[in-house]
Amino acid sequence: MNKYMSILSDMEQQITEGRYRSGQKLPSVRNAAKSYGCSVSTIIRAYAELEKRHMIYSISQSGYYVVEKPGDGEDRMESQIIDFASASPDVNLFPYLDFQHCLNKAIDTYKYHLFTYGDPKGLESLRHTLVSHLAGDQVFTTAERIVVTSGVQQALEILAKMPFPNGNSLILVEQPSYDIYLRFLEAEGIPVRGIARSTAGIDLRELEKKFKYDGIKFFYTMSRYHNPLGTSYSMEERKAIAGLASKYNVYVVEDDYMADLGEERGFDPIYAYNGTSHVVYLKSFSKIIFPGLRLGATVLPGSLLEAFHARKNYADTSLLSQAALEVYIKNGMYERHKHKINRQYTARIRTLNEAVQKYNDAGEIEISDVRSGIYVQFKLPRTVNLERLTNRLAARKISVVPGKKFYLSGYMEREKFLRLSISRAQPERIEEGIMAIVEEVRRADGLFILECLLKK
Template identity: 75%
Template structure:
């Protein structure tokens, strides 16, 4: 990333964190150049860009100052709820101005193309750009194997319904896993089976046995920043899964929709290790930009392309959104925004981990080892009445999500846990929220009267 963009991102983060307050004067151009170890022209460019984004303003003969927020957030600040439940991106980091610029630019560039139905595979120029973009994730594919989709949910549903070359019918899913997809599979009556995944990973011998004997069409997995565990597979586990897929002619559907929300470097997805084209790679742009964008991408093996195209049928994503995303990625705004949001989320995860260390003296809550992404698993003692705990947390203005929903209805070997999400949790509330959860769990374990029944 260019130096001025890194500086711009750092200043925006300091404004967001309150280190630079509304009306506060920023370092002089010369002072900032010394601070960041760069040229005066680099600082001038970064300050000019911040002015265009209405983050700072300049006063002649005086310097640069932080703009006060135009949106009144006083109601939100007074809100007593500690939100550990929402998975939506933080509205305070939505790239409104950037994307507005890209929308305007896209209209200028594409004009007449935006008034057609478009290619069912997606805007050709966007797919060219995505080929280069995905290579940065060690996902190498030519444009012909890249399909623009309506988020990640659409290709998951299409893949579940369509036949696969191996002739098998059962979809193998991690337990726990993405709840909306589990409900879809059950509602549609699609053959589905579960395999345990914990914060430590998966039993590869059990996975091999299921691949070998289970008539598995594909294995659905989130290799990093798993929902709801928050954990990622090790490199050895990812390599092993890729090898088992080739050995037993089982496909892997790798849902990497959280790829952009962590600071982990050098992570090669399962796709990168598979040499026999048995991996479908999925990625969404909604979690990092904003949900309403509804754009994702599927990278498909040659053997699945024709059938997938037939099931998809027609163009169903906004050409204007596609064109704007192409501009957004091409001009470097995407990488800058990714750096900003990853830094913010990682800071919140650190605060949460520190709070657990501070208050969980009895060790009754086991948390997944997570330093990036947005999810953390709070594993609870079996004696805790989960429904009663949820009720008490609501009474104390703490919103969390029960782990029950992330399992198939008939799956019996369940862990008892809360899924904690930090994507919309205000930093100043994280410690208080963790303290409240620990207090209520301690209370239910220590006081038998506080747990009238076990669920």
């Protein structure tokens, strides 16, 4: 068992056995790193995984806490919370029986092979299955260029540390962007720079300038259902980014982690428009099935295969999970479940949009134009105190994520917003939650005006 898995297992065991009680604060990232004798990035990754498993939760500028389990508290607070924070799949939509069948089938099919170390690149039969699976998203490749990783995060970490053929070292990231990856890059001291992205898209002229002059190793982007904006790039933007990558010999790492969530038709990723093999395509299976599966697919250009394999030189992904996923895809269960969860999430997004239209009549909140996926950005007036607002909402048992965490530490051009996720929000309580958010934003804006008047 590698260091990370050993630490994760120990943390999980301590929580399960009650050493850390419900609601108790966990050690800080730095203290935990010192205690386990590991890097800060390893602890960040472990805490992120525990958060995905809904065992702990984070509070901005405070730390990590153990989730209260049903029956642990007299009031059973967790069941009362309107959860707009969690991005984990809805446990009520998990295909237990189908996946149990796939696990049993995998054991019967592969038997003793499941007890070997396996290929570091991943189960060969799964990689061949993924060739046709990815083709449905216009990602045409071969099994030799696919690597099965322990989630997308592992691939991102390897790509950040390995050399690229262009000889550059600077990573360009959208701002805002995936918070866990930003913290990893900063903790590891990897050169990183931001470029603004809003719900309206990205400034392609600014992007070209950075590609041309800044020595960019690769540009990390989420082309659709962006976290935290919820929006997707237009076809023109995707084509332009693919063209710039070829023109300036800059690689693009396209994190298409929510490719299966949504009802967009005819969406071709950046990968499909690049003819010079300058795009690394990443896909996760955790958002459509469950985070604990920890499986992702990385499609690599030929020029990066050797360096990537050199850093992933041992099998660290469960062969049983891989075999079960292969059965799940080949039997058509994956496609059926994808349509089921899409219908559920699209209905929740629709309910949220209708509630915003109903209660945000004065337009205090700017909402991203999202019709599918799970994320929506609520852009707030500059006068609103974000910390005070989130505390007020927490007091009303409404959980949201403030936008500050999605920026690099030194990035100055920040928008003030909340990120809302509908994946764990009870459909019947979405309207109630939106109404409360609008009320609290109005209250916060009014307090600012009052404070200004009192100072005069």
